[in-house]
Amino acid sequence: MWLHLQLPTVNLLFMKKSPSKTTIQAWVLLHRVHRKLLEQVGLSLKKNELPPLDWYDVLLELHREGDTGLRQYEIGERILLNKHNLSRLIDRLEKQHLVRRDACEEDGRGNRIKITEEGEELLKKIWPVYGQSIEKEFGEKLTKNECSELSHLLEKVLDQDESA
Amino acid sequence: MWLHLQLPTVNLLFMKKSPSKTTIQAWVLLHRVHRKLLEQVGLSLKKNELPPLDWYDVLLELHREGDTGLRQYEIGERILLNKHNLSRLIDRLEKQHLVRRDACEEDGRGNRIKITEEGEELLKKIWPVYGQSIEKEFGEKLTKNECSELSHLLEKVLDQDESA
DNA sequence: TATTTATTGTTGCAATTGCAACTATAATCA
DNA sequence: TGATTATAGTTGCAATTGCAACAATAAATA
Numbered sequence: 504m505w506l507h508l509q510l511p512t513v514n515l516l517f518m519k520k521s522p523s524k525t526t527i528q529a530w531v532l533l534h535r536v537h538r539k540l541l542e543q544v545g546l547s548l549k550k551n552e553l554p555p556l557d558w559y560d561v562l563l564e565l566h567r568e569g570d571t572g573l574r575q576y577e578i579g580e581r582i583l584l585n586k587h588n589l590s591r592l593i594d595r596l597e598k599q600h601l602v603r604r605d606a607c608e609e610d611g612r613g614n615r616i617k618i619t620e621e622g623e624e625l626l627k628k629i630w631p632v633y634g635q636s637i638e639k640e641f642g643e644k645l646t647k648n649e650c651s652e653l654s655h656l657l658e659k660v661l662d663q664d665e666s667a
Numbered sequence: 668m669w670l671h672l673q674l675p676t677v678n679l680l681f682m683k684k685s686p687s688k689t690t691i692q693a694w695v696l697l698h699r700v701h702r703k704l705l706e707q708v709g710l711s712l713k714k715n716e717l718p719p720l721d722w723y724d725v726l727l728e729l730h731r732e733g734d735t736g737l738r739q740y741e742i743g744e745r746i747l748l749n750k751h752n753l754s755r756l757i758d759r760l761e762k763q764h765l766v767r768r769d770a771c772e773e774d775g776r777g778n779r780i781k782i783t784e785e786g787e788e789l790l791k792k793i794w795p796v797y798g799q800s801i802e803k804e805f806g807e808k809l810t811k812n813e814c815s816e817l818s819h820l821l822e823k824v825l826d827q828d829e830s831a
Numbered sequence: 832t833a834t835t836t837a838t839t840g841t842t843g844c845a846a847t848t849g850c851a852a853c854t855a856t857a858a859t860c861a
Numbered sequence: 862t863g864a865t866t867a868t869a870g871t872t873g874c875a876a877t878t879g880c881a882a883c884a885a886t887a888a889a890t891a
Contacts, residue, residue, distance in 0.1 A: 526806035532821040642690035657696040
């Protein structure tokens with residue numbers, strides 16, 4: 504079909520370029536760092552009898568939106584969680600009265616999720632522990648410049664594909 | 668008890684320093700990048716009907732040790748997985764004849780896990796897909812220097828606490 | 832408008848994970 | 862040595878996740 508084409512763009516399909524040693528090293532490190540940080544922070548939260556990090560993520564997003572709330576899919580986009588699990592995560596939060604599902608006026612299918620007072624309070628209770636954990640496991644290890652540099656690099660990785 | 672002590676080391680207990688904006692930004696980015704990469708690679712593996720990444724991680728560690736194999740806890744240390752789940756992950760691998768549990772001579776409690784021929788083959792089958800995925804989602808986004816710089820920074824984060 | 836297709840969110844079920852309890856062996860120590 | 866404590870690994874159970882099927886509504890199209 505396009506096997507005979509020699510255009511550069513098409514050739515990319517055949518290149519199947521393997522990552523370099525340098526790339527692989529960074530890749531592995533990224534995952535190790537991530538796992539270790541998450542493990543430490545998770546431990547710290549548990550030790551203080553606080554809920555898992557996911558809860559914080561969701562509540563924080565909702566807090567930022569205040570009274571407008573967010574659609575479920577919007578939360579999903581922000582914290583990169585799929586809809587199935589998000590639906591049930593919201594269930595759990597709702598059961599604890601940390602969020603509310605309000606009917607959605609503009610779209611009969613969905614609902615708007617809003618944070619409650621209790622949710623706000625929990626958020627305030629989590630932050631000191633979470634924040635300190637971040638500082639201890641992460642912040643302290645880098646200077647401010649290094650931190651910015653890291654962000655810069657990570658942003659490049661996150662950038663949308665420019666390829667068509 | 669030690670409330671009245673004024674030694675610097677002890678004062679750290681009270682500092683409860685919150686992370687800076689810069690720190691938080693890098694922190695959030697780190698997690699976003701990680702999740703996105705894992706999602707993409709996972710999709711790519713599934714599309715090619717290959718097993719999840721964990722399997723590859725374990726098989727690779729075993730491959731590196733060749734005939735000596737590894738104790739379960741050694742695998743755990745390397746891929747940062749706790750023993751409960753590792754035990755059952757090994758079960759699954761064993762059921763697929765990808766690894767073998769050999770009795771351990773030097774320690775009657777444990778066993779040595781070794782990769783089988785089939786395991787090696789699977790490893791070879793996964794790598795092209797996995798490697799390309801890494802290159803596409805990660806390698807291509809950074810120059811070689813940026814990649815090294817990223818590794819350097821991540822290593823700093825991973826470094827053991829120098830605090831006593 | 833009627834029909835088709837896409838999106839939003841939920842639910843059932845199976846697989847995986849986390850936690851606690853447990854067995855078996857090793858290491859420590861009185 | 863015998864008793865105690867620590868380590869390696871497994872298992873049961875509950876909670877969470879992933880996947881596929883589904884219902885309800887919206888958007889696109891004929």
